[in-house]
Amino acid sequence: MLQHTFIHIQGIGPKTEQSFWRRGLYTWEDFLGHSGGVLSKPRERIVRRGLEESVANIGNVRFFADRLKSADAWRLFGGFRERAVYLDIETAHEAPEAGEITVIGLYDGKRVQTFVNGVNLADFEVAVAEYDLVITFNGGPFDLPVIRHAFPGITLPPAHIDLRFVLKRLGYSGGLKRIEKATGLVRDDGIDGLDGWDAVRLWWDHCNGDSSALERLVAYNTADIVNLEPLMEMAYRRLQFSLLPDLYAE
Numbered sequence: 735m736l737q738h739t740f741i742h743i744q745g746i747g748p749k750t751e752q753s754f755w756r757r758g759l760y761t762w763e764d765f766l767g768h769s770g771g772v773l774s775k776p777r778e779r780i781v782r783r784g785l786e787e788s789v790a791n792i793g794n795v796r797f798f799a800d801r802l803k804s805a806d807a808w809r810l811f812g813g814f815r816e817r818a819v820y821l822d823i824e825t826a827h828e829a830p831e832a833g834e835i836t837v838i839g840l841y842d843g844k845r846v847q848t849f850v851n852g853v854n855l856a857d858f859e860v861a862v863a864e865y866d867l868v869i870t871f872n873g874g875p876f877d878l879p880v881i882r883h884a885f886p887g888i889t890l891p892p893a894h895i896d897l898r899f900v901l902k903r904l905g906y907s908g909g910l911k912r913i914e915k916a917t918g919l920v921r922d923d924g925i926d927g928l929d930g931w932d933a934v935r936l937w938w939d940h941c942n943g944d945s946s947a948l949e950r951l952v953a954y955n956t957a958d959i960v961n962l963e964p965l966m967e968m969a970y971r972r973l974q975f976s977l978l979p980d981l982y983a984e
Contacts, residue, residue, distance in 0.1 A: 735974050736813040737761045737792075738981075742801035743784035745777060755978065762788055795866040799893035804874070805903075807895045810867060811970045814893065817866035818842065820966075822958040823877045824933045824951060826851075835884050836937040837951060841959040848952050858885070865891045869966055871910045871958070872898040897962060900969045910958065917968065919961050925954045 738760055740751040757772060759765045762785045770778055791797035795814050802809065811818065820841045826834040838849040838858050842865065849858040862868070868891040870877050882888060898910075906913045911929065914921070928936075933954055939947035974982040 735809045735811075735970070735977075736798065737763075738978060739798075739802075739806075739809050740765070740781070740785075741803075741806060742788070742798055743781050745780060746784075760978070760981065796892040804894075804896070805899065807893060808900050808970060808973055810893050811869075811895065811966060814867045815843075818869055819862065819865040819867070819891070820869045820959040820962040821862070821873065821877060822870065822955055822962075823880060824930075824937065824955055825880065826937055827934060835880060836933075837955050838881070839952075839955040839959045841956070841963065843963060846956050846959065848955065850948070850952070859888050862891065863889050867891055867893045867895065869895045869897060869962055871962060871965075872896065874899075895966070897965055897969065900973070901965065904969060904972055910961070913965065914961055917965065919964065921957050921961075922953070924950060925957055928954050 738755070740746045740754055740762075741748060754760075754765065754772065759768060759772065765772075766782060766785055766789075772778065773781065788797070792813070795810060795817070798810055798813075799807065820839075820843075822839050823835055824837040826836050834851070835855065836851045838855065840847040840849075840858075840861060847861055849855045849861070868878075873894065874896040878890065878894065881890070901913055906916060909929070911921075920926075928950075933951060936947045936951040936954070940951065971982070
């Protein structure tokens with residue numbers, strides 16, 4: 735999808751981008767190879783220069799993240815999925831302003847990494863720096879600000895997709911567990927039905943000596959991150975199809 739994208743170029747909005755597609759100029763290569771006449775000469779020069787820079791920066795996620803609106807960041811997924819990581823945090827209190835982090839989970843499609851307060855939480859800062867794209871559910875308002883407060887000076891991945899708002903565009907509202915059920919995702923019996931308040935309770939049960947509470951909390955957090963992957967894949971396919979139905983079968 736990234737190489738079908740023109741809205742990161744100065745002066746190009748969704749309507750102009752769609753006019754390119756209607757003319758059969760679906761990719762950067764299509765535009766750079768055409769003979770001109772789609773735009774005025776000054777605008778055409780700007781677009782060509784922007785696309786040449788895009789080609790030169792094809793592996794540089796920051797280049798595109800800096801130029802795309804947050805609502806369009808989903809377009810980065812196809813080009814950077816191999817450098818993406820799904821993230822979710824748990825806190826000792828439900829309120830963000832009081833949110834001491836208890837657990838952070840990372841999942842890159844191959845392995846789960848779990849960081850627990852009092853055990854290995856400090857290792858998170860190095861681990862997350864390996865990735866170019868972080869994918870969360872409601873991470874913009876919650877997870878990422880809490881992480882930045884807990885790890886001053888941390889280097890988070892330069893690009894972020896917040897699935898809460900991507901899925902809302904597709905008609906899915908409410909919390910992650912509600913959306914999971916609406917899309918047919920199922921959790922294990924031991925954690926099915928748990929929510930954020932339960933995650934807080936499980937942490938304090940762990941602190942008070944319940945030997946099984948931490949294991950259950952980690953399982954809950956792991957389900958949060960692992961289930962983000964099929965939701966991201968589904969949303970990406972459907973949004974591609976909504977923009978370019980001739981090229982992408984739903």
